[in-house]
Amino acid sequence: MYPELGQFSLILALLLAILLATVPLVGAISGRDHLQAFARPLASGLFVFVAIAFGLLTQAFVTDDFSVAYVANNSNSLLPWYYKFSAVWGGHEGSLLLWILMLAGWTLAVAVFSRRLPSVMIAQVLAVMGMVTVGFLLFILITSNPFERLLPNVPADGADLNPLLQDFGLIVHPPMLYMGYVGFSVAFAFAIAALINGRLDAAWARWSRPWTTVAWSFLTVGIALGSWWAYYELGWGGWWFWDPVENASLLPWLAGTALVHSLAVTEKRGVFKSWTVLLAIVTFALSLLGTFLVRSGVLTSVHAFASDPTRGAFLLGLLAITIVSSLTLYAFRAPVVHTRTRYGSLSREIFLLLNNVLLVAATLLVLVGTLYPLVLDYLGAGRLSIGEPFYNLTFSPLAIAVGLMLGAGIFSRWKRTDGGWLGRRLLWPAAFSLVLSCAGLLVYGGFTPWAFAGLLAAAWVTVTTLLDLWDKSGSRHGRWHGLKRQSRSYYGMVLGHLGVAMTMAGATVVSNYGVERDVRMSPGDSAEIGNLQVTFSELGQRQGANFVAQYGRFDISRDGRLIATLYPEKRQYHVQRNVMTEAGIDAGLTRDIFVALGERVGDDAWAVRIQYKPLIRWLWLGALFMAGGGALAIADRRYRIKVRSEQPATGDSRSRGQDEGVAEAL
Structure with missing residues (x-):
């Protein structure tokens, strides 16, 4: 019943x-x-x-x-x-x-x-x-x-x-991801309503902005949880594989990041109106595209759900109706929008526009890399795999450029910025960032171009953000009073910027300086990785609620001193008889030690994967900073001001010095 x-x-x-x-x-x-x-x-x-x-x-x-x-x-x-x-x-x-x-x-x-x-x-x-x-x-x-x-x-x-889903990460990951995916429907709805009214003004951007920021924050946490789950559950020790289904969640995040930037400019200065509406449409369309990819059967992945062509056709039709109808409305309404606000060729508006261009370029790059192999396969032109080397070569420069642009944009001014003044203002942050990045290279043991560029961008974002915070804290009543005067949106921006810097630093260091060894070990054997000694001390068995597990005890020591004991497992589930890997991880703020049992290669010998992962936790900690910045921004009291009429609020009437907004927190 x-x-x-x-x-x-x-x-x-x-x-x-x-x-x-x-x-x-x-x-x-x-x-x-x-x-x-x-x-x-x-x-x-x-x-x-x-x-x-x-x-x-x-x-x-x-x-x-x-x-x-x-x-x-x-x-x-x-x-x-x-x-x-x-x-x-x-x-x-x-x-x-x-x-x-x-x-x-x-x-x-x-x-x-x-x-x-x-x-x-x-x-x-x-x-x-x-x-x-x-x-x-x-x-x-x-x-x-x-x-x-x-x-x-x-x-x-x-x-x-599915035993892969019997994990805490999969309890919280899908709801967080869906909250982000679906939340962009609110920005889409506000954009369509504005097009219907023909009122693409600062008012709709102000109404839409907190909803978009909330959705972006949820999606940020959802993607981070998915990365964290893949890291410890799949047994390979990676945090991002550029799997097409992973890309399906990254696409709306990239477009959504551009959208929250653009909404800030539209609300603050009344410019980029048509562009902002288009981004709202595209972001939600990419959320629907991700749904289609995961549920249509066109992808084979541990993340994919369905393989029924009927479902795929239905979703494709829904996606087509949404895109065609919204873009048709946009084509009729957007050309009549005119912006009277003027700004110079060197201004905060220009920096944010360039930021948007880079993010959209990154979105298009990931979109092409995801769909091109599928289109080739559908047309019978052969199978093509686009993986990590392609994205590392093409996506990384865009991400670094975004970081460098972000740091420079912090000190720019609305309408017009004097080039000489900006250059002098950025000189000392640039020098200090260079010193920090070189120090990072010395600490982690060698120069590579990508490591240098990534660490420089991370240091640049950190230094410029903290320097801007120091400047804004200045007050004739003292710095504490100056800090109290800043809005929650501003502090959300600071958190978001620092989160981006942490994620960039973590991705750079773990990708360039992580150490991995695959060894054959029996109980009593030892292996070296860096300055660590890993000893396979014991092999045992335990009974779970619906599985039986063989586990190994691995003692990790440095200079003869025990620093951790790990218990990686091989689990066999009773019903489906699936065999799953549960890694043993000693987690720390500056490094992880990762041990996973592979296959049995003899009577008592096992293939063992040992990895040393420097700064990998900074990836997910940075995502939490970004999401926290979003939560702090929407708590700003400006979003609780009563709307007295339908007349658009002008950005020029608001405070200019304090509200940079978390929308700039890239």
């Missing part, structure tokens, strides 16, 4: 989504306030019924209701309860329902927290989000029903959750 109630709830949610997509929009076009007023109640009802459906599917997993096909295919009675909960989104149907729940949640959040916006604007925004929800609800009801029954042939037990 409960699965049928879940199915009925999804049908009711579809009906409410259709009403949300039409009634408020008709009210906005015709000027009927009573029709516009339906937007918020419909958004609330939509969320309630989607949440009921999700709760009933969760209940089916927790109670081992194997009469539901999706539960039978993705769970097992031996599965620990917390993995039963995460198994709800462990397969295609449930993860799609989680996506729709997130979309309904974002719609409800806009309805609740945008009460001060003009009623016409909010009606149009919620109507656009209703249209997107209609598409995904039709998708799940027609092709991906999570409540399909196996009656009367109910299996005695389930097929189990």
Whole structure:
């Protein structure tokens, strides 16, 4: 009975989504306030019924209701309860329902927290989000029903959750990633509403900016969690493989980073209006593209969910409708937008524009590298693999250029900057950054061009950010008073910049100075890696809840002193008989020691992978800094100011000195 109630709830949610997509929009076009007023109640009802459906599917997993096909295919009675909960989104149907729940949640959040916006604007925004929800609800009801029954042939037990997904990282990674993916639908909805109104002004950018920043922050954390999971769970010790599905999440992040920059300029100075709207459309389109790649079956990956061509065709149609309709509207509306604000060839506007150009170039690079092999394969022109060497050669220079541009842009001024003054201002930061990067090369043992460039960019961003913070803290009442005067948006920018620097430093050092050894070891053997001695002390076995594991005890010592003991495992799961690797990791702020058991190569000998990973934690710590910067920025009191009219707020009337915004936190 409960699965049928879940199915009925999804049908009711579809009906409410259709009403949300039409009634408020008709009210906005015709000027009927009573029709516009339906937007918020419909958004609330939509969320309630989607949440009921999700709760009933969760209940089916927790109670081992194997009469539901999706539960039978993705769970097992031996599965620990917390993995039963995460198994709800462990397969295609449930993860799609989680996506729709997130979309309904974002719609409800806009309805609740945008009460001060003009009623016409909010009606149009919620109507656009209703249209997107209609598409995904039709998708799940027609092709991906999570409540399909196996009656009367109910299996005695389930097929189990993929062992790769039986991990804490996969409990939190998909919700965070989806919050980012789906959150960009809000920026898209605001952009479409602005195009419908023909009002591409600073006001819509101000309304859209906090929502976009929140989505970008969630996506940042989601990508970092995915990288962290791949590092410790897959047993190879890498943190980014340029897998097409990994790229599918990176694409909207890159475009979204450009979008939050562009929104800052549009809000602050009233420029880049058409460009900002286009970025909002492109960012959400790339989120839909990622959904298509993961769920269409065109990719083979540990991350991919589905291989049903019908599902792929449906998603491709949804993607095409979204892109064609939004770009058609853009083509009609954007050309009439005119910007009266002027700025010089050396100004903060120019630096942010160049920043956008570099980010869009990086997005196009990753997009081509991801899709080109798929297109070749589809056309029967052969198979081509584009991997890490290609991206290291092409993406790395763009990332370094973005970092260098970011540091220079911090000291530029709106409208016009004197070139001589800027050059003198950047002289000492450049010299200090050069010294820091050279010191890093000495510490980690040698010069390589990429290591030097990466460390220089990271040092440059750090030094310029801290120097700007020092300058802004100056006050005739003392530096503490000067720091108190700065806005939360400014401190969000500082955190974001430092996060970028940390991520760049971590990626540079671990890629250029990490050490790896694959050795054959038996209990009692030792191996050297750098100045560390790794001793295989013991081989044992332990029983888990739904697996049996063979583990090795490895003692790590330096100069005869024990510094860590690691227990990497080889697990065999009872139901599917899959064999999985669980690495042993001694984590630290400055380095990780990574040990993984490979295959047995003799009666008591094993292939063992030993890795020394300097600064690898800085990758994920930097992502947390960036996301924290976003959270701090949206707490700025400017976003709680009441909107008294639909007239666009002019950027010139706001404070110029304090709010650089986390949108500049690249």
